[in-house]
Amino acid sequence: MVLKIIYCCYGSAHSSVIAAALHLHKLPWDRLPTLAELKRQERFDRTENWEIGTPFFLGCDGEGNEIYALGLGPDKKMLYRTIASLIKMWDFPAREILLVDTLTCIHWLTRVGGFLSRRLGLVALGSPLAALGIRLSYNRLLALVQATIARAQTGAGALDLIGGI
Amino acid sequence: MHVIYHCPQHSYSAAVAAAIHLELLPPDRKPSPRTILEIVDYFAWPGAERGSIYPAGADGEGNRVYLLPRSFSLTILQNVVTGFTRILGGDVGELSLVDASLPGRHWHRANRLFSSLAWLTGSRFLPVLEINNIYFALVKLVEGQRRQQHFRGKGKWF
Numbered sequence: 480m481v482l483k484i485i486y487c488c489y490g491s492a493h494s495s496v497i498a499a500a501l502h503l504h505k506l507p508w509d510r511l512p513t514l515a516e517l518k519r520q521e522r523f524d525r526t527e528n529w530e531i532g533t534p535f536f537l538g539c540d541g542e543g544n545e546i547y548a549l550g551l552g553p554d555k556k557m558l559y560r561t562i563a564s565l566i567k568m569w570d571f572p573a574r575e576i577l578l579v580d581t582l583t584c585i586h587w588l589t590r591v592g593g594f595l596s597r598r599l600g601l602v603a604l605g606s607p608l609a610a611l612g613i614r615l616s617y618n619r620l621l622a623l624v625q626a627t628i629a630r631a632q633t634g635a636g637a638l639d640l641i642g643g644i
Numbered sequence: 645m646h647v648i649y650h651c652p653q654h655s656y657s658a659a660v661a662a663a664i665h666l667e668l669l670p671p672d673r674k675p676s677p678r679t680i681l682e683i684v685d686y687f688a689w690p691g692a693e694r695g696s697i698y699p700a701g702a703d704g705e706g707n708r709v710y711l712l713p714r715s716f717s718l719t720i721l722q723n724v725v726t727g728f729t730r731i732l733g734g735d736v737g738e739l740s741l742v743d744a745s746l747p748g749r750h751w752h753r754a755n756r757l758f759s760s761l762a763w764l765t766g767s768r769f770l771p772v773l774e775i776n777n778i779y780f781a782l783v784k785l786v787e788g789q790r791r792q793q794h795f796r797g798k799g800k801w802f
Contacts, residue, residue, distance in 0.1 A: 483731060532723030534731055547731070552720040557695030561712070561724055564697035568646065568710075569734040 482544045482631050484577045485534060490597050491550030492526040493589050493609050494581040494620065499537045499548045501624040511617050517610040524596055524606045526550060532558070544631055555580075579627050584619035588612030645707040645793055647740045648697060648725070653713035656680065656771045657744040657782060659689040662700040662709050664786045671783045677772045684768075687711055695721075707793060718743065742789055744782065 484502065488495040500506045500520045507516075517523060522535055531550040538546055551558045559578070566573050589612030596605025613620070647665065651658040663669040663683045675683075684690065692698060692713045700709045714721050722741060729736050775782075 529719055530723065532720035532727065534724075534727045536731075545731075549727075550720075551724075552717060554695075554715050554717060554720075557715055558720065558724050560693055560695035561697065561721065562728055564695075564712075565725065565728045565732060565734075568697060569729065569732040571732040 480575060481542070482575055482577050483547065484540075484544050484579065484627060484631060485547040485549050486579050486581050487549045487551050487555070488581045488585070489550055489552065489590075490526055490528075490531050490593060491533070491535060491548045492522070492524050492597055493593050493613060494585045494616075495548040495550065496520055496522045496535075496537070497613050497617075498579065498581045498584075498620050498624050499546045501621055502540055502546050502628065503538045508621060511614055514607060514610045514614065517613055518606065522548060524593075524602070524609060526597070528597065540628075542631065577627065577631060579623065581620065581623065584616050584623050586612035586616040588615060645705075645738055645740065646710065647707055647742060647789065647793075648710040648712050649700075649742050649744045650712035650714050650721070651743070651745040652716055653689075653692065653694050654771065655745060656684050656689065656775050657778065658711050658713065659684050659687045660775050660779070661742065661744040661782050661786055662687065662711050664783055665709050665789070666701045666703055671787070674776060674779045677776070680772050680775050681768060684771075689713065703790075705790075705793065740789060740792070742785065744785065746785065 486495040486498040486502070497506065497517065497520060501508070505520065506512050521537060526535075531552050534547040534549045536545060536547055540546060562576075562578070563573075565571075566576065589609045592605045592608030592610070592612055594605070595601040596609060599605070649658040649661045649665070660669065660680060660683060663686075664671060668683060668686075669675050669679070687698070687700060689711065692711070694713050694715055696712070698711045700711050702708050712721075725739070725741055726736055729739050
C-alpha cells in the first residue's frame with residue numbers, strides 16, 4: 480500500500496523539510512550534516528507566512544510513498560480535525576495517510592531561528608540559528624524518520640500524528 | 645459541489661448563511677432572534693469542535709452544504725482545505741470555501757471583539773445582534789455563492 484507521509488511542523492520551513500529530506504535520503508544517515516548541507520535543502524527556510532498550511536510535495540521514497548512537508552501554524556489541533564474531516568468528505572482511505580509531528584524533536588534554537596527568519600525577516604541571523612538547531616536535534620529527527628519508515632513498511636499508516644498532537 | 649461556510653466559532657454567521665442557503669431562513673425579511681437561536685441550536689453550532697467540518701444538508705441543486713467553525717486564523721485553514729483536497733484526490737473546482745464573516749464590512753472589524761465578548765460572557769445576545777445587523781449581507785453572500793455555482797455549470801440558478 481502506498482502512503483502519503485506528511486511531516487508537520489509550525490511553518491514547513493525547517494524541521495518538517497529536514498525530516499522529509501532524511502526520509503528521501505537527501506541527507507546522510509551516518510553522520511551529522513554541515514550547516515551548508517542543511518541550508519541547501521529544497522524549501523529549507525523558504526516558506527512564507529502566507530504559504531503555511533500548504534502541503535509541499537518533496538518526492539517519493541523507494542516504496543513509492545509520497546512525502547510532504549506541512550506547516551500547521553499555532554492551532555494544529557484544529558487543523559488536525561479539519562484534515563480528518565476532509566478525509567471523510569472526499570472518501571479517502573484514512574489508512575493511507577500518515578501525519579508525523581516533527582516539532583516533538585526540535586531544538587529551541589530552531590524555534591528562535593525560525594521566528595527571526597520567517598516572522599521578523601531577519602534571514603541572515605535566523606537561518607543559521609535554525610540550521611544549527613536542526614543539527615543539534617538531527618539524531619532525534621533521524622530516529623523519528625526511521626520509526627516512520629518502519630511504520631509505513633508494516634502498512635500501518637493511519638491518521639495518527641506520530642509524536643503526538 | 646461542496647459548499648463550506650466558515651466563521652469564528654463564537655459568531656453565528658456561518659450557521660445562518662448555511663440556513664439561508666438551505667432555505668431554512670427567508671431571504672427577504674430578517675428572522676426573529678428566537679428563530680436565529682433555533683437555527684444555531686438545530687446545527688448544534690455552540691457545541692461544535694473548531695476545525696471539524698459538519699454536514700448541514702443538501703440544497704435543491706444537489707450541492708452539499710457544510711459548516712466549519714474556526715479560529716481567527718483564516719489563511720492557514722484555507723491552505724489546508726485546498727491543499728488536502730488536491731492530495732486526497734478531490735476536485736478543487738467542486739469545492740467552495742465561503743467566509744461567512746466577510747459580510748457587513750463595518751461589522752467585520754468588530755467581529756473579533758463581538759466574538760471575544762460573547763466567549764467571555766457566554767452571551768448569545770451579541771452574536772444574535774451581529775446577525776441582525778448583517779443579515780441581508782449574508783443573504784447577498786449566499787446568493788452570490790449560488791450564482792457562482794451556476795456559472796461553473798453546476799447549478800440551475802436562473
